[in-house]
Amino acid sequence: MKAAVWYGKKDIRVEERFIAQLGQNDVKINVAWAGICGSDLHEYSHGPIQIPVDKEDPLTGNQAPLTMGHEFAGIVEEVGENVTKYKKGDRVTVNPGVTYGVKDDSIDIYDGYAAIGLHTDGGFAETVVVNEKHVYNLPHSLTLEDGALIEPMAVGVQAIKEANFRIGQTVAIVGAGPIGLLTIVAAKAAGASKIIAMDLSDTRLEKAKEVGATHVINSGNLDPVSEVKKIEPDGVDASFEVAGVEPTFKQAVQMTKARGTVTVISIFAKPISFNPMSLTTSGVKITSTFAYEPITFQQTIDMMANGQLKPQGIVTGRIELDDIVEAGFEALSNDKSQAKILVGISKEK
Template identity: 65%
Template sequence: MKAAVWHGQKDLRVEETELRELKDSEVKVKVAWAGICGSDLHEYEEGPVFVPTEKPDPLTGETTPLTMGHEFAGVVEEVGSEVKDYKPGDRVTINPTLTFGKKSEDLDPYFGFAFIGLSGDGGFAKFANVPEKNVYHLPDPLSLQDGALVEPTAVAVQAVKEAELLFGDTVAVFGAGPIGLLTIDAAKAAGASRIIALDLSKERLEKAKQMGATNVINSGEVNAVEAIKELEPEGVDVSFEVAGVGATFEQAVEVTTPRGTMVVVSIFASPIEWNPFQLTAKGITIKSSLAYTPTSFRQTIDLMARGQLKPQEVITDHIGLNDIVEKGFEELSNNKSQAKILVELSGEN
């Protein structure tokens, strides 16, 4: 079968691969749609970050080259002998988080983690073999294309939960890439009264409005801190750092009201220099958010099915697997008007 395989930095190849043998506790999924994530882009542009290159990952037992793709959904093709809750024909979405826990409720990334599609073979392929505990039924209101959006949306849901955002709180989101846009959607669903989106791209800021931002600021044209203070003189209750650069980290702290909360959601590709007295002087709580808990993943599916979360607007393009390098990864690297690009595998709905 054809798959998009990571061989090294800027070396992603669509090539023929063999699907490994299905384990007794696994489900074989015929992949319908898979999304290109910012984490995938980090591996392509700057990797290795998560991908195991020198020795096998302790959770997957795999090393590069490996098939990428951790945001995917599809139809069950086959099940192992120990699988109880799934059968061929079931529509499913995948929680790609792997941990050392034995049960589905143990899939908390903070206790040691790996990801299907980053630490082992994933969903940029016709088929993927996945542990049963990582598989979730997709309810009828959601299409398989929607299913490919569950994983990144769950990242945003977890970030908003970590912030302990209250109904009526004011919010600033630094970075209107895919996760930033989905954080806007989640903050809106959680009851934020004002959501300020900041980015350098006019196109992404327009997309932020579609996702629910009440105000947008082009931080390349105006002073971001001053612009926010004009809207919220005391600062916002919660800020989300989703850009992954030193400047936005400092700005997110600066615009947060005293005793407020700043949540780091982005992956920083390199260290930053920062004076923590900026934090001490305001009594701000800084939290970080990595992936999601199993509860948040399930809640995300339910919220999407009920229409309380509407991440579909984040999609900016659909491409085929053969075009994943030029029209996917390279496009995301060079065209900041792009947000979420979905890769069609079987294309089933």
């Protein structure tokens, strides 16, 4: 089968790979659509960050070179002899999170963490084999393209949960990349009264308005903290740091009201420094999220199926697997008008 394989920084190769052997509890999926995530882009531009290189990952037992892709959906081709919930022809999506699975749902994502497509072979391939516990049926109202958006949408939903957000509160989204845009979608669905988005790209800010932002700020032209305070003099109830650099982290703290919450969603490529007194003197709380609880993944499917969550507007491109490096990773690295690029593999709907 054809697959996009990570060998190292700036080294992803589309090549022929063997299909993994089907185990008794496994599901073989013919991938229809897969999304390129910011985590994938970090691995391409700066990696290895999460991908195991020097030794096998303790949860998956795998190491590079690995087939990337953790946002994907497709059609079941075959199931293992112990699998009863799924059958050939089912339309499914995949929760890529791999944990030890011995903690309760609320802290499962911190019970060790790996991901299909980062720590073991993933969905940038014609076919993928995963354990049935990662597989979720797609409702009839969702297309397979929609199925490739569920995983990143779940990140935004979990972020809103982590902030203990309440209907009518105000939010600031610092960084209008794909996860920032999806956090806007989630905040709108949660009943935010004001959603202030900031980014360096006017194109991304236009996209932010399309998906639900009530105010946008180009933080390259204007001081974002001052501009937020013009809209909300005391600061916002909740800010979401989705850029992953020191200045934006500090700005998120400064634009949050006393006893408000900053939720860190982004992956930081390097350490940052800040003065903890900025928290001590304001009562601002910091929390974070890396992925999502299993229940959040199912809730995201349900809310997308009934129209409460509409992430489809963040898609800015659809490409072929053969073109994933130039038209995918390089385009996302160099063209800030791009947000979410989907890779069409079988392209079934």
